[in-house]
Amino acid sequence: MEKKPSLRSIAQQAGVSTTLVSYVLNGKMQNRIKPEVAARVREIAKRLNYSPNQIARSLKASKTFTIGLVVADISNPFSSEMARIIEDQADKAGYTVIYGSCDERAEKFQKLIEVFLDRRVDGLIVIPCDGVLPQIQYLQSRDIPFVLVDRYFPDLASSYVALDNYQASFMGTNHLLDHGHRRIGMITLDTQLYHMQERTRGFISALSDVDSSPEQSIVRLREGFSAQDMADAFDILLKRDLPVSALYLTTNKLGMHALKYIHSRKIQVPQELAVVSFDETEFLDLFATPVTQIIQPLQEMGSQAVRILMESIGGNSSFTQLNLQPLLAVRGSSIGGGKRPDFERELVGRTL
Amino acid sequence: MEKKPSLRSIAQQAGVSTTLVSYVLNGKMQNRIKPEVAARVREIAKRLNYSPNQIARSLKASKTFTIGLVVADISNPFSSEMARIIEDQADKAGYTVIYGSCDERAEKFQKLIEVFLDRRVDGLIVIPCDGVLPQIQYLQSRDIPFVLVDRYFPDLASSYVALDNYQASFMGTNHLLDHGHRRIGMITLDTQLYHMQERTRGFISALSDVDSSPEQSIVRLREGFSAQDMADAFDILLKRDLPVSALYLTTNKLGMHALKYIHSRKIQVPQELAVVSFDETEFLDLFATPVTQIIQPLQEMGSQAVRILMESIGGNSSFTQLNLQPLLAVRGSSIGGGKRPDFERELVGRTL
């Protein structure tokens, strides 16, 4: 790999000092440099196809114009789409992104943070996973600028960009209530992450008027659940005295796998079971009946995250905490189907 | 952001030179360093939570332990899954990945390459898009190690890891032939990219025994096609004297959109139309009838790409060109359905 030209190569060819070349190429001291010299330097730089060595620049400036991005699981479309938006926005601000997926594991998260810090990133955008609060606090103690995305810690004073998850769940559940459902089940993940707690809270809150024990309609699957786990969840909610007539899935992955199961068992949607899922995925439209989805404003989340990080890198030490509003995209999976009126009446009689 | 400790901080605290600290921490000159000094240095380093500044190291060594990854379109699951695999493998080799998506645009590709070179990446892994041959040749002229993935240029002597696309198409088409189909349509992209040409070639070759003019059953959509474009494609293949009874989609995106259309028009699969699509996507399983897919060995492709790049970075100047074998995952969309025997017989009579 032949060496790239340096300032010195240009300086030598032009018979001037590297300082001068640096000034010319950076447009500094414009007024004091003889135009013809400047022109010659620029001409030589162009001829040699010069471009500055960012590594040297970084070392000198203690600034890398690089941000680290840690996503929770890159194989999730949420993460990859977010990665794309962030890369795009960072690029506009003159920043390069180095990234990694922690695959929902705290140790991998730790490792990624270390690598990124060794590379002296100017800041971090992080989708944290379960159990990484200590690492986040470490970042804070080191005064490393960072912004949490999607997930955050309620007791931690830090910048974040997230969804109003309570409202999202409340809205989704209410939608099902509005369409006559009274026994509504929810399948969610067994996690301490606050955004998931909020989703649960929204569900319970919406249901509290019609269901005195909503907790019994919640099934929690472990991260990395199997098809069998999903099948078991359905059994719990459907094979009981008062089976649910509607189902709320709190993540896109849960939505995907629930629909696979529904399809395999030929459960009619929405006639036998109404469905609302979290997260937009164009893939969900492939399902026999398009699925009602709670949509997160990804573009907005990504843009804001970069914007806030840039301010933080720029020295703004205040925190910005954003809980953006979701959208409910109503599709066939939650409306028009059989609300099984007889059954519902019976149910209402018992639960109210 | 408080400064991280440097070699000098440690040296001062230990009352030794930075040289010595460097030796100790890098495990060099083991035999010549007094054990107790070494121990003390290590102890202080640990106490200060020292970690070396990779930027300075990179500058000194002219080596960044960073590779640049350019994918064609990060929103495509193929790209994001590949990105994940590559990040994983690179990490194992001690490399960090910086990445960007060129969104199938040559100008953005060019820009990414420039950014990556300015950051002095040690090598590149590239999923090229249409029209970037000149940039690839530039890399070559600069002796920058790189490996092409998925797509490559037949007349360019370079390393690449790709699929045997001819074989993939041949296999997929033959599968449909084996199941009695004689009028088979193909929807593909209008592109010069060689891997797509190969997919077309495989299709035509497989069909040549039973169809004297396979070219008439091929519809080419432009990159970024609309839903209407897809509808038009179906019209061309289905609304004619001898409609196709089977359809072959040459990319996952085409597969997705074709299935959306099929679903919206309530076309019965495989009774009215058999379907084979390129690329594995778990999402395709959501479709009312799971779709027969041509599967690429992603893990293998990504691992090999990193391996080859590492060798190339290590000084190996020979080229490795890999065309891996695809797998055909047969699902309900291509078998058991109506082969419409009467119709087929008529067809065979005419075309043979």
Add this chain to the structure above:
DNA sequence: GTGAAAGCGCTAACAT
């Protein structure tokens, strides 16, 4: 056994 010094490529304070 250990340290001084040079240098990677760049920028900027300080000459001249």
Add this chain to the structure above:
DNA sequence: ATGTTAGCGCTTTCAC
């Protein structure tokens, strides 16, 4: 209007 010099943090040659 331009050049000298120092230094970012590290590695490594060479000297003691």
